[in-house]
Amino acid sequence: MKKLLLVTAVFAAAVTVFVVLTIPPRRLTLKPIGDGSLPGILHVHTSRSDGSRSPDDIAAAAARAGLKFVVFTDHGDGTRAPDAPAYRSGVLCLDGVEISTTGGHYIALDMPAAPYPLAGEPRDVVEDVRRLGGFGIAAHPDSPKIELRWREWTAPFDGIELLNPDTSWRLLAQERGLAAKRRLLTALIDYPFRPSETIASLVQPSGALYSWQALTARRRVVAIGGVDAHANLQWRSDPGDARAGIPLPGYEASFRMMSVHATLEREFSGNAAADAGILMRAIRGGHLYTAVDGVASPPAFEFMAxxxxxxxxxxxxxxxxxxxxxxxxxxxxxxxxxxxxDGMHALTTVRDPQDLTVHAPDKPAVYWVEIVSTGRPHPITWLRSNPIYVRGPEPLVREAARPASTVSRTIFDGSSIANWRAEHDATSLSAIDLAPIVGGHEIRFRYGLSGGSPAGQVAALVFDTPQGLEPNNRLTLVGRAERPMRVSVQLRGGNGEAAGERWQRSVFLDRVDQEKTVYFDDLMPVGATHTFKPALADIRSILFVVDTTNAKLGSSGRIWIQKAALER
Incomplete structure (x- = not known):
């Protein structure tokens, strides 16, 4: 027994010495200066997906951390109706969603339930969120896990997450050598003693900062921090994986580590719905800054031009x-x-002043501010602002318009469905016929995907192209659907090594007829292909595909095509 006590005492002493030597310094306590902003946090997961606590429990943790708002972003496809804004433990709680795309994760805020699952290519999800009136944020663009990392920089997303502590520890875990692993192990030992300071000590610089700066020269992009809190530490490979993990870092510790400060047009009234609108207008307007409270707190900041x-x-x-x-x-x-x-260049770098005035020339520019915790171990950006955009009268760079087509070959003329047919998997159904309209007919495609578990359910309207598609470079159609939906327009190879390979571009169909043009050089591979873009001479089918990417299992419906033509 004495030996056991001695060993325990020696071990405890060793841990104590280790912690004393390695523990991050206490956060600096700053003099509170009212700047008119409201502290809160975004990107929080609950037990509805891969978090470990209920919204009520999380709101209580936020209240203890001194936050005034929390935005939940559980994993999903956008079809679940979001909870109405509500005050829980005195904290305004909003309900968003984190959507998985083929190019990373996208957070949608202030959006009603989507009429169909949002998924697929990131540009399509960005388009859908915007059409539904939502505000979209490119999530964890620095993540070392490719399925999490946002990679579609040409899509017109609204905001970008430039601070994400979950990404930071993943980056360290991916580093080669013992130094990074030792740093993570040290943090695990130090965490119980100074939780928020320990999390802050792992923050890594954002490599996406340069992409954000380049984008702001052309358009507005809101910079924001997301805590990505789960309180369920595990090496997640599947978003929404709710398997039990280590309940670290805790929600309250995460909320004390960082905060987003929104400057509101007016004070909250206590009416959750009205206050949610005030908060979202501040977020949409970029009237906010992000601070790492685990270094120094409470922050105060103002930036004007x-x-x-x-x-x-x-x-x-x-x-x-x-x-x-x-x-x-x-x-x-x-x-x-x-x-x-000033964009990518430092206009001035100054130590100490709490009231700084800088004179800049008369020219278009994008000004933003960061305050770095120099003088502390592992200096990081303690505070980052959103930009002030100084714009000239000249228009910003716009994407060049495609030239109009000069040659058109009709593949549906309103009278015949020769070369048209329907396809479906063994468990689903589909059919095609001609439906009469004034002055002719239109193609009517009916589909029904089977229910149960996902098993490759698919239905497709097919037009055969035995001679290939050259020299055409686009497909133009006029169509509608029984309800708002996305249809994947695909080209399928039938010759040589391209046999069976497909390339696709998704289009949105509404209840009223709309003209849609799909450019063949804009298509992306479906799975593995021998070439990144389709060889048009080898294409033998054009498909209009309904599958579980953007349709629910067990769903059915109708699509009508009034006109279709190959053009160049």
């Missing part, structure tokens, strides 16, 4: 009109460094 045309704050646009005066006010500790950026 003025010229002859007026005065604006972060997230706003200012018209070119004379030299610009930038003013930054904060309660940053004396040893921290304030950097005012």
């Amino acid at each position: 003025s010229n002859e045309r007026g005065t604006v704050h972060e997230g706003d646009e200012l018209a070119v009109g004379g030299p610009v005066t930038l003013r930054v006010r904060s309660n940053a500790p004396a040893e921290f460094t304030t950097i005012v950026h």
